[in-house]
Amino acid sequence: MEGQSADLISSLLPLVALFAIFYFLIIRPQQKQAKNHKQMIAELKKGDKIVTNGGLMVEITKVDEDNLIVKNHDNTEMKLVKEFVAKKLD
Structure with a gap:
């Protein structure tokens, strides 16, 4: 049983790392840009x-x-x- 749970964690770790990279390179900058655009529109x-x-x-x-x-x-x-x-x- 211990071998299977360690195997599962080691197989999911790259997927979690890939999601974290995707979040910081794509999702977060897009949200920041949308927030800045909304603020610019409000200040017109x-x-x-x-x-x-x-x-x-x-x-x-x-x-x-x-x-x-x-x-x-x-x-x-x-x-x-x-x-x-x-x-x-x-």
């Missing part, structure tokens, strides 16, 4: 320039709870869902 305000997931560079004219009203370079206004903000321009 009127006058900020952003890039949408579609590649549009626009300026925020109004911030609603779930949406942003943005102005394009030709002064046309559009409604944008906050989750589609890719990044904020400095």
Whole structure:
């Protein structure tokens, strides 16, 4: 019996190590990036320039709870869902 439990532990150890490596290289950085993106979206305000997931560079004219009203370079206004903000321009 003792040989079988030691054999089981030694066979599961590489699997546990592989999961730990996978967690620290893939899952954890992805969660951190998602948290930073959510914080960036929460801090958006009127006058900020952003890039949408579609590649549009626009300026925020109004911030609603779930949406942003943005102005394009030709002064046309559009409604944008906050989750589609890719990044904020400095």
